[in-house]
Amino acid sequence: xxxxxxxxxxxxxxxxxxxxxxxxxxxxxxxxxxxxxxxxxxxxxxxxxxxxxxxxxxxxxxxxxxxxxxxxxxxxxxxxxxxxxxxxxxxxxxxxxxxxxxxxxxxxxxxxxxxxxxxxxxxxxxxxxxxxxxxxxxxxxxxxxxxxxxxxxxxxxxxxxxxxxxxxxxxxxxxxxxxxxxxxxxxxxxxxxxxxxxxxxxxxxxxxxxxxxxxxxxxxxxxxxxxxxxxxxxxxxxxxxxxxxxxxxxxxxxxxxxxxxxxxxxxxxxxxxxxxxxxxxxxxxxxxxx
Numbered sequence: 503x504x505x506x507x508x509x510x511x512x513x514x515x516x517x518x519x520x521x522x523x524x525x526x527x528x529x530x531x532x533x534x535x536x537x538x539x540x541x542x543x544x545x546x547x548x549x550x551x552x553x554x555x556x557x558x559x560x561x562x563x564x565x566x567x568x569x570x571x572x573x574x575x576x577x578x579x580x581x582x583x584x585x586x587x588x589x590x591x592x593x594x595x596x597x598x599x600x601x602x603x604x605x606x607x608x609x610x611x612x613x614x615x616x617x618x619x620x621x622x623x624x625x626x627x628x629x630x631x632x633x634x635x636x637x638x639x640x641x642x643x644x645x646x647x648x649x650x651x652x653x654x655x656x657x658x659x660x661x662x663x664x665x666x667x668x669x670x671x672x673x674x675x676x677x678x679x680x681x682x683x684x685x686x687x688x689x690x691x692x693x694x695x696x697x698x699x700x701x702x703x704x705x706x707x708x709x710x711x712x713x714x715x716x717x718x719x720x721x722x723x724x725x726x727x728x729x730x731x732x733x734x735x736x737x738x739x740x741x742x743x744x745x746x747x748x749x750x751x752x753x754x755x756x757x758x759x760x761x762x763x764x765x766x767x768x769x770x771x772x773x774x775x776x777x778x779x780x781x782x783x784x785x786x787x788x789x790x791x792x
Contacts, residue, residue: 541767548572548760555756571757572765578755581762583735584742587653588721589769591738594657595720596713603664603712607671608697612683622672629665641729655730656738660720667712674708675701714777718770739766 542562547555549567575581609615610622640659649655678701686700702709727738739762746759 544760544767545764548757548764550757552757568757571761574755575758575762575765578758579742579745579762580735581739581742581765584737584739585765587731587736588738588740588766591653591656591727592717592720594653595660596716598657598661599664599667599716600709600713602661603667603671604702604709605697606664607668607675608701610668611672611675612701613693625665625668628663633663637726637729640726644730649730651731651733651736656727657720660723660726667716670712671705671708674705678704710777714773717773721769 546562546564548571549569550561550564550571551566551568554561554564554566606625610618610625636659644650644655644659647655649658682700682704683696686696691699722740723738724740728741731737731741743759743762743766746755746762
């Protein structure tokens with residue numbers, strides 16, 4: 503009798519588990535659709551002719567696809583120069599933040615000095631300060647230094663914002679065995695040599711993740727370059743795209759604008775496609791020890 507009662511219960515449990523998995527998959531597919539659809543619409547519009555962009559019926563696929571929107575984008579505006587500005591600023595910002603965050607993370611993780619915990623808490627506390635509070639003093643400083651319309655005016659004020667990167671790298675450095683550090687000290691390695699030859703090679707995935715996050719943050723930033731870069735040729739790609747709609751002579755250039763937006767998404771998508779495993783593994787291991 504007990505076995506007869508247990509059998510229906512087990513079948514009901516399996517059915518509930520099956521229905522639960524189906525529900526989870528449906529929710530995941532819905533979230534994926536909501537995430538991917540704007541990108542699909544952008545790429546689709548970049549291949550549409552001008553009279554197909556705004557129609558009564560929704561056209562997911564261009565009826566008469568054209569690739570002319572891409573060369574037109576470069577002909578109407580200096581998109582190539584904007585792309586180069588965005589890339590150069592992103593690379594310099596990434597290198598600067600790595601130069602600051604890696605030694606600081608090593609110091610907070612392995613060096614012993616008075617007030618280490620306090621200063622690390624202060625660094626973490628800067629993460630809760632709204633970024634808009636820095637805009638006015640940074641702009642006055644950049645203007646006084648004569649850095650308006652220069653890469654330095656965009657890059658240098660953004661370098662101190664490395665608290666999260668310091669925390670992430672510190673957590674990964676803490677996962678390294680202390681015996682490894684002690685062995686290097688016994689061999690007579692200096693602090694700089696210890697960092698360069700032992701620590702950095704063992705936290706390369708974390709450094710790669712910090713580089714990716716820093717690059718994407720600098721690549722996508724809009725407000726600060728908008729304020730600092732006033733010259734038409736010096737603008738970044740994110741700022742320059744507004745001219746496709748704000749300029750009265752180019753109010754109908756939705757196709758070229760979407761083509762420019764598609765070009766702007768290529769570097770982030772490629773970076774994430776090649777580094778998604780490192781990103782996930784680094785965030786998982788960063789919480790093992792702290």
